[in-house]
Amino acid sequence: MKSIHVEEIAEQHRPVIADVCMLFSKQAKCKVETRIRWWKLTNQTQRVLCEKITTAGLPDPYGPIDSTCNAAASTILKCARDTLEETKGGKRGDRAAWFWDEELQRVAKAKKDAYKACQKIMSPETLAEYKLKKKEAKREVARARSAAMDELYKKLDSLQADKYVFRSVRARHKASLDLSEVRAVKDEEGNVLRDPVAVKQRWRTYFSQLLNEEFPRKKRVVTAPTAGPVQPWTIEEVRKVVKKMKVGKATGPDGVPVEVWKSLGEPGLQWLTKFLNNIARSARIPKAWRDSIIVPIFKSKGDVMDCANYRGIKLIEHTMKIYERLVDMRLRDVAEIASDQFGFVPERSTIDAIFIARQVMEKYREKNKPCHIEFLDLEKAYDRLPRTVLWEVIRERGIPEYMVKMIQDMYEGATARVRTVHGTTSKFTIAVGVHQGSALSPFLFIMTLHTVLKHPLEGPPFTLLYADDVALFADSRAELQPKVQKWQLALADSGPKVQKWQLALAES
Structure with missing residues (x-):
């Protein structure tokens, strides 16, 4: 620890610098299993998945029930992993914005790559490229948000408006709760279990x-x-x-x-x-x-x-x-x-x-x-x-x-x-x-x-x-x-x- 004399500060007040070692508790990770990205099943990927399953072939539906069920599930999952890929698992992160789509994902990745290039080699060219990609990403996000809001307004004008309103209210209320995961429970006698x-x-x-x-x-x-x-x-x-x-x-x-x-x-x-x-x-x-x-x-x-x-x-x-x-x-x-x-x-x-x-x-x-x-x-x-x-x-x-x-x-x-x-x-x-x-x-x-x-x-x-x-x-x-x-x-x-x-x- 040491003090630094600075002219702008009064004699009795001096900045103090100290090196402090602090032990932070390690954040416990929530176990999340890998999942197939079924939410990416668009019209194009549907055709690709259907072609792969048709090529691989489903088993005889009149065969033994257990083996037929297992073989069909195995074929479908293998083709789905090749087409849609899987999540990495590990710690569960926050979900992307509700209006996020493939185009926004591509633009955001381009902006991120431009930022890394700018950090690696700082030059007028890389900086201009990063600013251009940043503006493009901002414009695409605004476009996607506007399109999603227009679609929401159409739903609110339909006969099913009440359903969407209550669903949105429940989602907002759930997001406001300070309850993401519970890692400890009580036993029958009221004792808290943490192991x-x-x-x-x-x-x-x-x-x-x-x-x-x-x-x-x-x-x-x-x-x-x-x-x-x-x-x-x-x-x-x-x-x-x-x-x-x-x-x-x-x-x-x-x-x-x-x-x-x-x-x-x-x-x-x-x-x-x-x-x-x-x-x-x-x-x-x-x-x-x-x-x-x-x-x-x-x-x-x-x-x-x-x-x-x-x-x-x-x-x-x-x-x-x-x-x-x-x-x-x-x-x-x-x-x-x-x-x-x-x-x-x-x-x-x-x-x-x-x-x-x-x-x-x-x-x-x-x-x-x-x-x-x-x-x-x-x-x-x-x-x-x-x-x-x-x-x-x-x-x-x-x-x-x-x-x-x-x-x-x-x-x-x-x-x-x-x-x-x-x-x-x-x-x-x-x-x-x-x-x-x-x-x-x-x-x-x-x-x-x-x-x-x-x-x-x-x-x-x-x-x-x-x-x-x-x-x-x-x-x-x-x-x-x-x-x-x-x-x-x-x-x-x-x-x-x-x-x-x-x-x-x-x-x-």
Whole structure:
């Protein structure tokens, strides 16, 4: 350490220079696996990928199911890596601007190369080249931003404006949260775990217990199976399902997204239809489809280190989701859902339920009478739905036995792994509940709920449901109490329970 005498500073004030050694904590890196750049699948790359897959050739769709599934996934992934390349993995960085495209990437790289050349050899020529590239990059960024904003304004003027507004608000709210990753969790006794191995084991233990615990219930009357021939899937049904599925969604363990089947066109749909019919005839899905990855999503309430405040979403194979949607389509043609259920039913939504609730309250106000509403929620409704009850309900609704066998096979031998910031845990079996994130689970759940609640259901406007969220209407509190008791008794016979801490009463 030394002081420096400077004339401009008063005699009693002198600059001090010191060499200080400081030990900074090493920033922990989040383990990110390499991924294929599916977001680069444009019209041009789609044609290239389709040509490569066609040249390599998909296996015989009528061959052994497991080997056919593995060979098809291997061929698709190999061609995709050659066409789209992979990310490097390592630490997860910030995403590029939402309006970023290939042209901006090229211009930004040219500006960066010009900057490096200018730093290496400082001359009027290199400096002028860098300034030119910088202006060009700035101009292209402004052009891309303006084009993206124009497209956004067009969407806001469309009939789907509300969807885009709420999506933008949710994205902004999520970006404002000071929660990027949670590296420590609490055990069952409330002790904080920081060791990566202990954290992974805690996540595995929590979900293993959650997805393998049933509520006590009574035995239901067994219904005789409904016989019927196996109805093969048609290419029109497969085309409709593939077209309906959204792109840009997280893939399952095999890494093959639905974008591949959309890109392969008619030949791909023909191969997929034959392969899915082969599975339907044997009533045995591929072994790879039985595995899934659970991603814990914070519910934005409660302690961030408490595992109970996370919702586990399962990442399932996209090809299996196509198979599930085909089964879902057939089930909806046979099973009818009550009119008071507004969740996961075509041409019904929360808007209808909210409108009915408002109309009921307005009518009560017109008559100058109090309106009492009680809101119920079911405890771990999806995760702890007994599967034996599910099979009994499906047979009770008159579903053909071959479809019952197909659905049972989807849940037989199901396993899962939990993806954490410290890596992925080992596998564990799942024996209870329906899959969170499955395309078939919502309809299976509401069909089961409607069957076990035939007597307590009064129909709208006195009973409104959205999946497992329930609203009961009555003229007084005394009238509400027996309604709630009926619900509790009916649900207790089949497994689900009403969460007492989420009972709420509203009066108008």
